[in-house]
Amino acid sequence: MLQELVHGVAAAFTIGYVSLGLTLFAGVIIWRASILYLIYRNRPREVPITSRSYSVGKWIKNFQFITSAPAQILQASVALGFSSTFAMPSLNEFHVLVAGQQDVEAVCNSDEDVLSFHEAMTDRMQHYYTMWGFKHDGTDPHDNVPIRTVKVLLRKHIPTLRPLIQKKIQDGYSTVIANGHKIDEWTAVSIFQLSKSIVEETNVQVILGDELGSNPECVKAAIRYSIDAVVAAELCRQLPSILTPLIAPMIMSWSGAMSKVAMFIQSTLEKRTQESMENPINNKVYNDCIQWTMESSNTPAQRTTSRLVAQIIGLLLASSHQMSMVLVYVLYALCDHPEFIEPLRQEIAEAMATNPEDPLKEMHLLDSFLTEVSRLHPPDALTVQRKVKKEFTTPSGAIVPPGNLIAIPILAQSRNPQVFVDPDRFDGRRFLLKKDQTQGINAVSRFTDLRQSYLFWGAPRKACPGRWYVSEALKQAMVHLLTHYDFKLKDESLSRFLYWTTAIFPRPDRVILLKRRYY
Secondary structure, three states, X not given: OHHHHHHHHHHHHHHHHHHHHHHHXXXXXXXXXXXXXXXXXXXXXXXXXXXXXXXXXXXXXXXXXXXXXXXXXXXHHHHOOOOOOEEEEOXXXXXXXXXXXXXXXXXXXXXXOOEEHHHHHHHHHOHHHHXXXXXXXXXXXXXXXXXXXXXXXXHHOHHHHHHHHHHHHHHHHHHHHHOOEEEOOEEEXXXXXXXXXXXXXXXXXXXXXXXXXXXXXXXXXXXXXXXXXXXXXXXXXXXXXXXXXXXXXXXXXXXXXXXXXXXXXXXXXXXXXXXXXXXXXXXXXXXOHHHHHHHHOOOOOOOOHHHHHHHHHHHHHHHHHHHHHHHHHHHHXXXXXXXXXXXXXXXXXXXXXXXXXXXXXXXXXXXXHHHHHHHHOOOEOOEEEEEEOOOEEOOOOOEEOOOOEEEEOHHHHOOOOOOOOOOOOOOOOOOXXXXXXXXXXXXXXXXXXXXXXEOOOOOHHHOOOOHHHHHHHHHHHHHHHHXXXXXXXXXXXXXXXXXXXXXXXEOOOXXXXXXXXXX
């Protein structure tokens, strides 16, 4: 009798699990069918489309967009001669990828209520869940707080912060190398982990200040937080939006890193607010983004603790993710092109002797090298990404309905032979400008320059406000490496990148060998 009861219960559970599985499968099919219908209904018009989004075969094949989108985009751009705007179906909408000067300028100069930067980034990053409840709303509709914090105050204080940035970069190298694996006279370390450590050590110092920047628990939480945020955002992009309120908080709470970072920031905010109330005349001077965010927040809604915490966490994430990837690509380029190592070292030595207060200003080859790395290896295949809010017609005649994404294919743009001579060849001197002997002008090209031909920093009207800080940190990381270490890749033949939709991620398991350099 008991045995029959047990078998009956087991059978019931089995049937229940099978029913649940079938229900979930049916739900996924219905969800994808509805997405396909919406993609088809909102398809762009009067523009080449790379494939049909609504065929069953394409539905299955289109999942390859997750793992090969940059290659697909580059292939389509080449086939169209780099000069034609075209549309490509992704998993959830069409990507309309613009080419030609007029179309590019039209997208770059569009209004937010027509082509929305904020909605495109919200769809991609899920700010509310990955940035401590941050919402882009009427609290700061024109982003005045982060722009003033980063573009004005951080840039202004870079000379003051320079010794601290140098120290944190040095600590980042030392921390990873101390935990590396010894191979004869070399130390083997993960090239991505090395980059993350350098960038995160520096970011916590610059954004969160001295106290939190020297707190190992806070630094560790900040490093883990940026990983959690990217994983949560990218995973939720591929799942039904109805699951986002469940999946995103679960991922973000798994390690508790975001909550820890928020707790540290909130404690610092409260401490500084109390200090200013007790001694409003002789306030202690803090040179970090926590302080500058407080100073740049002018309305009661902007000054709430929750808004300040979310704003600062957003700065932390924005400064860490792509900058660490660019540094990985820089390290690869130095290993792949050792012929530039000695010229760069010579330039560094001469610049330090000529202008010890600001030697980076004299390092023109370093600027050109960084620019060339970013040209060939952007962290994403797309730039100037905008969500279409109102039907948009490009100068070339493409009609793009609301709900689609419009962007510039920067990876393809960098391979355009009409813009760059021998575009697939790495040339670290490509962006060096010659002296104009007739005018007596020493023309200089900077990594931070905005170029219509290559929009690494985004649209000129809304270019990255933190590019001067990013440039400073990356250059300091390069200078420290070139000055203090010899280096090489452990295995040059291994693949180096992973594609996840349009993002281009460095593989975390690739290894660089470092050896202390004595001179």
